[in-house]
Amino acid sequence: MVTVQRVRAGILPCLLLAASTLAAAQSPSDVEQGRRLYDGMCVTCHGFDGAGGEAPSLSRPMSHTDETLKSIIGNGIPNRGMPRVRRFTDNEVLQLVSYVRSLGRVASVSLPGNAERGGEVYRRQGCTSCHMVNGNGSSLGPELTGIGALRAPQHLKQALADPGAVLPRGTLPIPARAYFEYLPVLVVTEDGREVRGMRINEDTFTIQLRDAGNRFHTFRKSNLRRIEKETGKSLMPSYRDRLTAAETDDLVAYLSSLRGAK
Amino acid sequence: MIIQRLLRFLPGILLAMALNQVPGLAQVTYQRLLRADSEPANWLTYSGNYQSHRYSQLNQVNRQNVAQLKPAWVYQIRQAGVVETTPIVADGVMYITEPPSTVTALDVSTGRPLWTYSPSIPADVIAIGSPFGQVNRGVAILDDTVFVGTVHSHLVALDAKSGAVRWDTVVADNKLGYWLTLAPLALDGKIIAGVSGAEAGIRGFVDAYDAKTGERLWRTWTVPAPGEPGSETWAGDSWKTGGGSTWLTGSFDPELNLLYWATGNPAPDWNADERPGDNLYTCALLALDPRDGKMKWYFQFTPHDTHDWDANQIPVLFDAAINGRQRKLVTVANRNAFYYVLDRETGEFISGTPYAKQTWAEGLDAKGRPILRPGMDPSVEGTLVYPYVGGPANWHSPTYSPQTKLFYQAVREVGAFYLKGEADYKPGLAFVGGGQRALTGDDAYGAVRAMDATTGQMKWEFKLQSPPVAGLLSTAGGLVFGGTEEGNFFALDAESGRPLWDIQLGGGIRSGPISIAVDGKQYVVISAGFALFVFGLP
Numbered sequence: 055m056v057t058v059q060r061v062r063a064g065i066l067p068c069l070l071l072a073a074s075t076l077a078a079a080q081s082p083s084d085v086e087q088g089r090r091l092y093d094g095m096c097v098t099c100h101g102f103d104g105a106g107g108e109a110p111s112l113s114r115p116m117s118h119t120d121e122t123l124k125s126i127i128g129n130g131i132p133n134r135g136m137p138r139v140r141r142f143t144d145n146e147v148l149q150l151v152s153y154v155r156s157l158g159r160v161a162s163v164s165l166p167g168n169a170e171r172g173g174e175v176y177r178r179q180g181c182t183s184c185h186m187v188n189g190n191g192s193s194l195g196p197e198l199t200g201i202g203a204l205r206a207p208q209h210l211k212q213a214l215a216d217p218g219a220v221l222p223r224g225t226l227p228i229p230a231r232a233y234f235e236y237l238p239v240l241v242v243t244e245d246g247r248e249v250r251g252m253r254i255n256e257d258t259f260t261i262q263l264r265d266a267g268n269r270f271h272t273f274r275k276s277n278l279r280r281i282e283k284e285t286g287k288s289l290m291p292s293y294r295d296r297l298t299a300a301e302t303d304d305l306v307a308y309l310s311s312l313r314g315a316k
Numbered sequence: 317m318i319i320q321r322l323l324r325f326l327p328g329i330l331l332a333m334a335l336n337q338v339p340g341l342a343q344v345t346y347q348r349l350l351r352a353d354s355e356p357a358n359w360l361t362y363s364g365n366y367q368s369h370r371y372s373q374l375n376q377v378n379r380q381n382v383a384q385l386k387p388a389w390v391y392q393i394r395q396a397g398v399v400e401t402t403p404i405v406a407d408g409v410m411y412i413t414e415p416p417s418t419v420t421a422l423d424v425s426t427g428r429p430l431w432t433y434s435p436s437i438p439a440d441v442i443a444i445g446s447p448f449g450q451v452n453r454g455v456a457i458l459d460d461t462v463f464v465g466t467v468h469s470h471l472v473a474l475d476a477k478s479g480a481v482r483w484d485t486v487v488a489d490n491k492l493g494y495w496l497t498l499a500p501l502a503l504d505g506k507i508i509a510g511v512s513g514a515e516a517g518i519r520g521f522v523d524a525y526d527a528k529t530g531e532r533l534w535r536t537w538t539v540p541a542p543g544e545p546g547s548e549t550w551a552g553d554s555w556k557t558g559g560g561s562t563w564l565t566g567s568f569d570p571e572l573n574l575l576y577w578a579t580g581n582p583a584p585d586w587n588a589d590e591r592p593g594d595n596l597y598t599c600a601l602l603a604l605d606p607r608d609g610k611m612k613w614y615f616q617f618t619p620h621d622t623h624d625w626d627a628n629q630i631p632v633l634f635d636a637a638i639n640g641r642q643r644k645l646v647t648v649a650n651r652n653a654f655y656y657v658l659d660r661e662t663g664e665f666i667s668g669t670p671y672a673k674q675t676w677a678e679g680l681d682a683k684g685r686p687i688l689r690p691g692m693d694p695s696v697e698g699t700l701v702y703p704y705v706g707g708p709a710n711w712h713s714p715t716y717s718p719q720t721k722l723f724y725q726a727v728r729e730v731g732a733f734y735l736k737g738e739a740d741y742k743p744g745l746a747f748v749g750g751g752q753r754a755l756t757g758d759d760a761y762g763a764v765r766a767m768d769a770t771t772g773q774m775k776w777e778f779k780l781q782s783p784p785v786a787g788l789l790s791t792a793g794g795l796v797f798g799g800t801e802e803g804n805f806f807a808l809d810a811e812s813g814r815p816l817w818d819i820q821l822g823g824g825i826r827s828g829p830i831s832i833a834v835d836g837k838q839y840v841v842i843s844a845g846f847a848l849f850v851f852g853l854p
Contacts, residue, residue, distance in 0.1 A: 093751070094737075094740075094745065094746050094748075095745070095746050097737075097751040099447050101751070101752075101753055101754070130449070136449065138439065138440075138441075223757055230757075230782065230801070230802070231756075231757070232756040233757040233758055234757065234758050237758070256781055256802075257781050257800060257802035257803070257804050257820070258779075258780050258781045258800050258802065258804050258806070258818075259804055259806070259815070259818050259820075260820075276815070283758070285758065
């Protein structure tokens with residue numbers, strides 16, 4: 055949960071700003087009322103601040119419109135254990151939706167860098183060789199088309215300097231929620247062969263990796279001599295010493311400007 | 317020709333009619349339930365026998381050949397949801413429940429449905445407290461009737477041949493948050509049932525119903541009213557919404573004529589400001605006289621619980637020598653991370669040993685009461701405590717093997733920040749007063765642990781990728797079967813924990829395995845995802 059807390063630290067100051075740009079029904083007091091309703095009804099499964107628990111994290115508000123969220127709350131998701139909640143008034147449901155929609159939403163804020171110049175830095179540094187934006191680039195690392203709406207500028211800055219410290223959790227449907235995503239793993243087979251890659255999935259008996267060349271590997275754990283999970287590391291290099299302070303600001307501004315498919 | 321054919325079958329038809337008219341030859345009698353161990357081809361009660369061993373005497377599938385297991389048939393459930401059912405198998409028919417409260421009878425040799433019953437459940441049904449929504453854990457069978465509890469808080473008796481309703485009794489008011497998820501327990505002429513709903517602030521009870529009529533025979537409240545024994549452990553009106561659900565099937569000792577039933581957490585879960593005291597009889601094991609429901613003894617595992625550590629785990633009954641003396645024992649791997657050994661005649665505490673990481677107690681005193689560490693209660697900013705709310709053990713079944721004398725438990729190693737919130741009782745709404753932020757994902761793991769059943773000392777463990785929700789089965793073939801959240805169904809060597817076989821079933825396993833035989837051939841049964849799988853040797 056360390057990652058989630060760090061992310062939240064970046065998001066929380068922006069929450070009120072975010073709320074103020076929403077529709078009239080979603081005033082700060084509605085978000086606060088929604089939080090109270092959420093803490094009474096939803097928190098047991100979805101965790102505090104929507105961080106996830108037995109039920110998924112709710113930190114991807116872009117996936118749903120207000121209407122679909124209202125429908126999910128009112129009708130439940132029968133094949134996933136989400137119950138119908140029909141005891142709220144229409145206004146209370148709206149407040150709940152306001153709160154859930156506020157989770158993980160990062161507002162546009164004025165940043166020191168220049169997004170246009172940042173786009174140049176992005177291309178010059180070869181980010182496209184690992185990341186995809188609007189369908190262009192490679193799929194090794196996280197897809198970044200909507201990253202600016204999901205991650206606060208402070209988080210993005212930290213991710214550039216120390217990518218291993220901010221491995222995401224709960225942003226992908228696979229692996230299971232709350233696992234580190236893009237976790238580097240080194241495996242050594244019984245015949246001494248070493249494969250290093252990002253964990254794609256894992257169960258008690260098998261593990262699936264994608265190596266730096268974007269090739270899939272699958273192993274039965276009983277056939278491996280060693281499995282080393284490199285917690286705190288990332289296959290992405292640190293850009294702390296590769297970029298000037300101004301370039302970093304520009305790149306953060308560019309990434310923050312990516313707020314969904316165009 | 318038709319007449320000739322009829323005449324040819326007439327003796328058989330007459331015999332069948334005669335059999336149906338003789339009550340003594342009804343399908344699954346109490347006598348058969350008492351001797352469930354003697355007919356291992358069937359699975360007649362939730363935990364396999366009244367002692368709740370979840371152990372199969374069948375040994376055709378064993379260490380040597382288990383790796384050859386192959387699917388025999390698969391049944392896909394009708395309405396997608398989490399399948400927690402333990403099938404009941406009797407005389408060629410498998411009775412399962414499907415979410416939310418549907419009962420289906422299947423031909424055990426082909427998986428073809430014979431009948432299905434779906435109660436009409438109101439759209440505004442209240443089902444608070446289950447992380448997996450509207451679930452059901454199975455039916456009970458007695459004579460020629462099948463019994464199911466429903467999410468809208470009914471107990472329904474169905475004709476075992478057709479699924480026709482024999483009676484339908486309202487157990488409690490669902491508008492107040494009462495609901496049923498457990499498999500009822502069939503005794504001699506009566507059906508025992510308990511309720512879920514502590515997260516909505518119910519007042520819990522154990523009920524007995526006349527198996528023929530559905531009439532309630534007795535009710536034993538798990539939270540005493542003012543003036544009753546134990547009421548001094550509640551403050552003010554807190555007893556009225558005190559929780560103490562009874563949501564898991566109990567065990568039964570026919571010789572002592574005692575029913576063992578566990579109770580859940582006090583309400584509200586994480587904010588105990590309004591309920592100072594031990595909050596009897598929550599988080600406890602009750603020994604009840606099945607004739608009238610009177611409590612012979614109780615043992616409270618977690619007095620004044622503030623972490624939602626329900627005691628709704630399976631109480632396992634067996635006899636063993638302790639310090640040279642043969643004792644009748646009941647043991648529980650409790651949600652608070654201690655494994656308890658109690659005398660089941662008296663409730664006397666014999667021993668308690670941690671079987672998973674725990675940070676809340678220094679240990680247990682001579683009477684089994686926890687010696688609390690300070691500062692472990694939920695707080696506004698969050699208090700890190702092991703185990704997490706779900707506990708290392710929960711409703712998922714353990715198994716006891718009379719062959720190895722080991723108690724096997726699927727254990728969850730998870731910590732959580734416990735958070736205290738406001739608790740305001742409103743009928744039919746969540747009444748919990750907080751929550752948790754669990755350390756899941758790579759910070760958590762699971763294991764199958766084998767413990768000396770009389771001491772709780774760990775013999776071996778087999779690590780699992782994540783905290784399991786699946787129960788275990790042990791067999792006379794020297795095997796332990798279990799499942800994972802990632803969909804692995806597997807068999808371990810019961811002596812060593814060595815993995816011998818596994819298969820990926822494509823959906824989380826949230827039920828307990830059973831073993832049966834059809835035409836002399838052994839099968840192992842488990843649900844995973846939205847389906848029920850039956851495995852046999854080729």
